Amino acid sequence: xxxxxxxxxxxxxxxxxxxxxxxxxxxxxxxxxxxxxxxxxxxxxxxxxxxxxxxxxxxxxxxxxxxxxxxxxxxxxxxxxxxxxxxxxxxxxxxxxxxxxxxxxxxxxxxxxxxxxxxxxxxxxxxxxxxxxxxxxxxxxxxxxxxxxxxxxxxxxxxxxxxxxxxxxxxxxxxxxxxxxxxxxxxxxxxxxxxxxxxxxxxxxxxxxxxxxxxxxxxxxxxxxxxxxxxxxxxxxxxxxxxxxxxxxxxxxxxxxxxxxxxxxxxxxxxxxxxxxxxxxxxxxxxxxxxxxxxxxxxxxxxxxxxxxxxxxxxxxxxxxxxxxxxxxxxxxxxxxxxxxxxxxxxxxxxxxxxxxxxxxxxxxxxxxxxxxxxxxxxxxxxxxxxxxxxxxxxxxxxxxxxxxxxxxxxxxx
Ligand SMILES: *Cc1c(COP(=O)(O)O)cnc(C)c1O
Numbered sequence: 272x273x274x275x276x277x278x279x280x281x282x283x284x285x286x287x288x289x290x291x292x293x294x295x296x297x298x299x300x301x302x303x304x305x306x307x308x309x310x311x312x313x314x315x316x317x318x319x320x321x322x323x324x325x326x327x328x329x330x331x332x333x334x335x336x337x338x339x340x341x342x343x344x345x346x347x348x349x350x351x352x353x354x355x356x357x358x359x360x361x362x363x364x365x366x367x368x369x370x371x372x373x374x375x376x377x378x379x380x381x382x383x384x385x386x387x388x389x390x391x392x393x394x395x396x397x398x399x400x401x402x403x404x405x406x407x408x409x410x411x412x413x414x415x416x417x418x419x420x421x422x423x424x425x426x427x428x429x430x431x432x433x434x435x436x437x438x439x440x441x442x443x444x445x446x447x448x449x450x451x452x453x454x455x456x457x458x459x460x461x462x463x464x465x466x467x468x469x470x471x472x473x474x475x476x477x478x479x480x481x482x483x484x485x486x487x488x489x490x491x492x493x494x495x496x497x498x499x500x501x502x503x504x505x506x507x508x509x510x511x512x513x514x515x516x517x518x519x520x521x522x523x524x525x526x527x528x529x530x531x532x533x534x535x536x537x538x539x540x541x542x543x544x545x546x547x548x549x550x551x552x553x554x555x556x557x558x559x560x561x562x563x564x565x566x567x568x569x570x571x572x573x574x575x576x577x578x579x580x581x582x583x584x585x586x587x588x589x590x591x592x593x594x595x596x597x598x599x600x601x602x603x604x605x606x607x608x609x610x611x612x613x614x615x616x617x618x619x620x621x622x623x624x625x626x627x628x629x630x631x632x633x634x635x636x637x638x639x640x641x642x643x644x645x646x647x648x649x650x651x652x653x654x655x656x657x658x659x660x661x662x663x664x665x666x667x668x669x670x671x672x673x674x675x676x677x678x679x680x681x682x683x684x685x
Pocket of ligand 1: 374472511548
């Protein structure tokens with residue numbers, strides 16, 4: 272476990288969180304090296320020895336350079352959704368030949384940059400995009416490898432904002448129209464059309480829907496091969512969820528990959544997966560300090576120094592994050608409180624009607640499972656400087672992104 276209590280004090284690996292807060296201040300994101308690497312190794316080592324594969328970390332989940340560098344050194348590939356993410360991967364020492372570029376609205380300039388950088392392939396979501404990649408590759412005198420991201424029309428049974436595999440979503444190409452799209456793509460110059468990709472959503476707790484999508488994609492690959500399209504790669508996306516609530520069952524990475532092994536055996540396909548959340552979410556906390564308590568009628572609000580601008584998931588998706596006092600005390604009362612930030616929005620809450628040990632002004636709280644879609648979604652709303660980020664490795668730790676200053680808030684303004 273990356274985060275656990277020792278003698279009543281919450282630690283990240285061998286470092287007390289209180290030590291980090293005292294020195295780096297709050298709010299502050301803290302990530303565990305061992306936690307991130309163990310998740311990556313679980314993915315990587317669960318593939319059958321003779322199954323060619325690449326684990327492409329979905330950069331958007333947590334794009335801190337130090338996190339990317341860790342994963343690059345462990346041998347990860349990367350799934351990017353913008354030129355900015357490609358820039359980060361390259362700066363972190365990632366191998367461009369292991370980068371796949373996803374996303375529904377790549378611009379011509381982004382395609383150009385990615386091709387010049389020598390990325391592995393593009394996961395394409397529209398005919399227009401495919402035409403642009405063909406044109407760009409022809410101009411550069413190169414061949415671009417592409418997959419069509421198909422929309423298998425399965426329900427990921429997750430929050431509507433993070434469900435992507437239904438016809439009503441903006442993502443992918445309708446699987447029923449895919450064969451026609453492959454024929455058209457194959458006729459264009461400058462393209463190597465050798466892969467199928469899909470990604471049906473995020474925070475999926477029951478992998479059945481993911482496996483249903485896999486089966487539909489593999490059936491499509493058989494049909495395409497029958498029609499003479501040489502498919503050698505398949506990219507099955509990310510999406511595996513984690514247990515944000517203590518009673519949620521976490522889907523096992525090993526079992527999920529085991530299911531993929533069984534389906535891929537003998538098919539002569541290189542497989543990529545694109546996990547984001549399941550690689551990094553549990554390996555991060557957001558450390559915050561209690562500012563004050565206030566009562567409105569019978570309601571108790573605990574106002575803390577982290578807010579929706581630091582961690583947007585509760586406001587955006589009604590997401591649940593466990594919140595724990597960094598110091599355990601015997602004999603605390605249990606209270607029901609809304610844990611809120613100082614931002615001027617009623618949507619600014621980290622937890623609603625939460626049963627919590629009663630905490631005092633100045634106490635430290637750890638908001639758990641904040642390693643994915645945490646800092647990356649943060650903003651300067653209400654002119655709040657963004658939080659610091661810290662990376663722990665065993666008994667040492669370092670700041671990997673400085674807390675922003677007031678100067679930082681205005682530096683690009685004229
Ligand atoms: C967001 C995204 C992922 C990662 O999803 P997780 O749920 O974080 O694993 C992978 N692939 C694509 C195309 C994505 O958009």
